[in-house]
Amino acid sequence: MAALALALGLYQLSRPNMLFGVSEYDDGAYFGSAIRLVNGALPYRDFVLVQPPGFTLLASPVALLSHLMGTDASLAVARILMPMVAALNVVLVGVLVRHRGPVATLVTTGVMTVFPAEIHATHTLLLEPFLDLFCLVGAVRIFDGDRFTSRTRSLVMGGLAFGFAGSIKGWALIPVLAIIVLCLPQVRRRLMPFASGVALGFALPTLPFALLAPASFYREVVSTQLGRIAGSGRVGVGTRLGDLTGSSSLTPNAGSSLGVAIVLLAALIALTIATVVWRGGHPTTFESFVFGSMLGIGVLLMAPAEFYDHYAAFFAPFAAMAVGCGVGLVAARATRRVAMAVAAVGVLALAANQVRVVSGLHGTDLTSTVGAVIPAHSCALSDSAAYLITINRFVSDRPGCADNITDPYGTTISNGGRTAAAVAVWQHAIENADYLVLYSIRNGRIPLVPALRAEIADDFSSVKTGSLMVFVRNGFPIG
Incomplete structure (x- = not known):
């Protein structure tokens, strides 16, 4: 599945002008901030950056290449890395669910591979794939199968990863809150190591910039983002559900997309309920983390007036794990070979559909104009x-x-x-x-x-x- 995700990402970049041309607004703002930084300008003090500085720091090594090959070629290098991020995210969700068996693993990694928003978010430099990456790295360190790890060091390291995810985008707070709730009431044994890791992971990349320009940092990262919640021109529920469920890439128009989205959402809810019922109303700690994070992120993405399709990429890993865990339990009554075959055919069919969608993509070359x-x-x-x-x-x-x-x-x-x-x-x-x-x-x-x-x-x-x-x-x- 990771190899398939890598192939889809590289195919996407092979479309006309997708590697060197203009295909997005946000990548210019994000990668541009890294270019400014390696040229001596500081975010918040010298220019506006409405996100925390984590991604700016992460992209700076690639931005340094602009001194040798120009900003156009260094952006292309950064874009080539994105399919690798997609493949790594597939591996990480697989690691998290592999204790649930091969059916759950195949379904989870398959959904993550073909999730339309995840594919779209890796066509250039966007925040959500990196947000997924560090949240999943943190979860891998924190969970040992269906339970929390018993090792304090792993809890701290997992917290560090989640904290750095928050320095990329504040949305990481949702899975962090889910883990904090699940850590209770074992405050000293679990909550304190995890919370200290989160605080350190967020503070180390963020605090230096915040201290140099505290008023600007608060205005740009906090006030501006809160102001976007009640902004004008609210994106409709149908569009959001279409991207959160992936139905927007399966149907020819908005009306049919909403109908398919409702069916897919109902199936997701049914699988979640079936998993909880299967456990006698007591889901495992890992399942509670997945379901709680998925629900919280879903509510979060319904709140702001603005919404873009790549936002749904942050919903993707939690939805994929929820589907994988649910199908893995339901399919336990069937033979493993039948369940694996059905899942594999479904994933390949959805991958073929994504190839169809991606084949029509193109960027814009402004060099000659x-x-x-x-x-x-x-x-x-x-x-x-x-x-x-x-x-x-x-x-x-x-x-x-x-x-x-x-x-x-x-x-x-x-x-x-x-x-x-x-x-x-x-x-x-x-x-x-x-x-x-x-x-x-x-x-x-x-x-x-x-x-x-x-x-x-x-x-x-x-x-x-x-x-x-x-x-x-x-x-x-x-x-």
Whole structure:
């Protein structure tokens, strides 16, 4: 199953322009933060980062390669690593359930391999696969079969992994809370070692940055994320269920996707109930962790107004383990060979469907358009860092170019949206830039109020480059 996950990931990157081109907004913000860091700028102090710094630190060794091969090639190297992360996550869920037998192991690893959100999340640098990775590493250290490990050191090490997962994205708090509840009432023996590991795993990568810019850290990582819960433009329940169950990749339209999602959700609930009933109403510690985390993450992903399909990748490992454990118990009455055969055929059929879905993917190559307009090492500003990273125009010879803006949308929302404060931030950045690359002047990533649009019209000339708008400061060269 790990080999199949690796193959699906590599096939995904083989699609047109998926390795070197633009395929996502978030990867530019995340990998861009690592590039800024290895070039001497610090998150929260020198530029806005609306997530904890764990991923920025994790990606920094690859970002260092940009000094040798440019930001475009270093991003491609990082993308090549993502199928390996997917394969490792498959191995880890298999390790966690292998004590339940071959049927449970095959089903769990199979679901993890073909889960659409998990595949999509590994097409480039997104946070959820790494969040999965460190949560699963932590769980492997903490659980010994269906029970907690009896070794204090393993509890601490597992806590460290969960803590670092929290430094990547705060969502790791859900499985952490599930384990804390299960540790009770054995506070000294279990809870204290685990909790101390979590605290240390989160504090070590996070505290240095937070201490250097405490107000900015709180505003960007805490206040901004809480503000997104009640944001405008709420994504519908049908879309969320389609991604959480994977039905969105199985059906041709939203209506049928919702129907299939409801069926799949009902099956998941039925398997969970069957597992609990099988245990006489007393699920094992491991099952309680899986079910509790799955439920908590499901509720979490229903809460914010914003929702993107790769969010469901954090739901994937817990849903896969829940399905695997349930099917493993139900299939115990059947012959092992029949159950294995049915599971294998199902996984291969779903993998074939994912090949069909992935075959239509493509990125956008901006080298011959935007790259031809902006000279190397110039000071450019964009409403998506990925536009500049993929053409090796993200790093400038001018220190502090365009205020080091890395996540345009995050910069805007952390400064209040279309407020005077946010407009002032962008006005200063535009005044310090010589080239602008914009997807739209009204997409919300930059609060381009009439005053800013007028300033761009007065000081810049527009150069047509396909679907993007490129503006060159008057008097500066083109190409």
